[in-house]
Amino acid sequence: MPKLYSYFRSSAAYRVRIALALKGLPYETVPVHLLRDGGEQHGAAYRAANPQALVPALQTEDGGPLLTQSLAIIEYLDEAHGGPPLLPAAPLARARVRALAQAVACDLHPLNNLRVLRYLKRDLGVSDEQKNAWYAHWVALGLGAVEQMLAGSPDTGRFCHGEAPGLADCCLVPQIYNAQRFGCPLDAYPTIGRIVAACNALPAFQQAAPERQPDAA
Amino acid sequence: MPKLYSYFRSSAAYRVRIALALKGLPYETVPVHLLRDGGEQHGAAYRAANPQALVPALQTEDGGPLLTQSLAIIEYLDEAHGGPPLLPAAPLARARVRALAQAVACDLHPLNNLRVLRYLKRDLGVSDEQKNAWYAHWVALGLGAVEQMLAGSPDTGRFCHGEAPGLADCCLVPQIYNAQRFGCPLDAYPTIGRIVAACNALPAFQQAAPERQPDAA
Numbered sequence: 001m002p003k004l005y006s007y008f009r010s011s012a013a014y015r016v017r018i019a020l021a022l023k024g025l026p027y028e029t030v031p032v033h034l035l036r037d038g039g040e041q042h043g044a045a046y047r048a049a050n051p052q053a054l055v056p057a058l059q060t061e062d063g064g065p066l067l068t069q070s071l072a073i074i075e076y077l078d079e080a081h082g083g084p085p086l087l088p089a090a091p092l093a094r095a096r097v098r099a100l101a102q103a104v105a106c107d108l109h110p111l112n113n114l115r116v117l118r119y120l121k122r123d124l125g126v127s128d129e130q131k132n133a134w135y136a137h138w139v140a141l142g143l144g145a146v147e148q149m150l151a152g153s154p155d156t157g158r159f160c161h162g163e164a165p166g167l168a169d170c171c172l173v174p175q176i177y178n179a180q181r182f183g184c185p186l187d188a189y190p191t192i193g194r195i196v197a198a199c200n201a202l203p204a205f206q207q208a209a210p211e212r213q214p215d216a217a
Numbered sequence: 218m219p220k221l222y223s224y225f226r227s228s229a230a231y232r233v234r235i236a237l238a239l240k241g242l243p244y245e246t247v248p249v250h251l252l253r254d255g256g257e258q259h260g261a262a263y264r265a266a267n268p269q270a271l272v273p274a275l276q277t278e279d280g281g282p283l284l285t286q287s288l289a290i291i292e293y294l295d296e297a298h299g300g301p302p303l304l305p306a307a308p309l310a311r312a313r314v315r316a317l318a319q320a321v322a323c324d325l326h327p328l329n330n331l332r333v334l335r336y337l338k339r340d341l342g343v344s345d346e347q348k349n350a351w352y353a354h355w356v357a358l359g360l361g362a363v364e365q366m367l368a369g370s371p372d373t374g375r376f377c378h379g380e381a382p383g384l385a386d387c388c389l390v391p392q393i394y395n396a397q398r399f400g401c402p403l404d405a406y407p408t409i410g411r412i413v414a415a416c417n418a419l420p421a422f423q424q425a426a427p428e429r430q431p432d433a434a
Binding site: 071126134 | 277
């Protein structure tokens with residue numbers, strides 16, 4: 001059975017959990033606690049297998065390769081397994097879905113993850129107020145753009161692209177979960193709000209939620 | 218003819234220029250000067266078409282959609298056009314190449330781009346020394362991991378994956394160009410160094426270089 005190296009609150013691991021659930025693929029969770037003992041992701045064994053020392057990572061089978069990077073893992077699941085497709089078929093449509101996913105995964109999330117917030121605090125000595133302003137700044141910039149990308153396109157449906165959830169939704173839902181946890185106002189993003197509500201009404205998204213994970217605090 | 222909205226020094230635009238050159242696809246460069254007049258990417262017309270107000274963006278044809286996000290654009294070029302493939306065929310190999318690309322494009326580059334360095338300086342008031350240390354920190358962390366991913370894999374060849382350049386090389390070369398521009402030491406990354414040298418010996422990579430662009434200062 002595939003093993004997912006995961007941390008319940010990791011936004012990137014949450015994306016892959018959604019994809020696995022949408023595909024209906026069973027897997028074993030291997031918790032990697034990002035805070036305990038200075039971060040279990042920095043342990044020698046994990047680091048040897050995943051030099052980036054980040055979660056998630058997916059071991060496809062016993063002795064199989066360890067896949068890293070959430071978007072790469074999700075595209076792998078889509079290419080290697082049956083089940084509902086997570087990307088549309090036409091190249092232009094695929095480009096749109098990937099751009100939405102990357103607007104979150106490349107331009108928003110990396111600025112606000114744990115190691116960055118830590119660097120701001122420890123190495124740059126910013127105040128909690130400045131740290132929270134940093135967080136809110138990139139959320140507002142990122143979600144503002146994604147809202148426009150979604151609201152302005154006839155391809156947006158009940159979900160980010162059409163009437164079935166896919167790669168972009170896998171990225172959007174965890175990002176909104178995080179933004180809510182940090183108390184960011186979300187009223188300015190009505191399209192995102194209704195898509196996330198539609199996603200969270202589905203069992204696959206519910207199963208993947210942080211509080212449902214075996215390592216949830 | 219496709220139009221590429223580009224800035225000569227943008228690392229993300231540079232990736233797409235390499236991919237277009239590897240595919241042998243002619244295109245017209247539309248320069249978007251990221252510094253002039255507070256940033257041309259913030260102009261109303263560009264922003265309406267690309268709410269993220271970032272480069273690159275590719276207009277595939279007159280009146281066609283505007284594609285955004287460098288990795289999404291490169292995958293589109295690979296799916297929609299002939300020419301040498303930029304991704305291998307097997308799902309596990311594709312996952313490896315995408316993970317390498319994303320280790321640069323999601324975990325390294327976003328922390329060091331213009332708008333972030335600006336926020337550090339203007340909003341957090343960090344010194345030039347602190348800003349440079351921030352830059353060097355994420356370069357060292359990111360390239361250190363990529364070096365291990367490359368050096369530790371039998372799939373690494375003359376290029377990031379095997380004997381032909383592809384998506385991962387499109388991301389790696391601009392990142393090294395940037396690191397050199399900022400004076401980051403690169404001696405600790407011999408595998409990256411030899412792959413980048415192999416890439417830069419090819420006309421496609423040479424054509425795509427910042428100093429060869431029509432908008433180069």
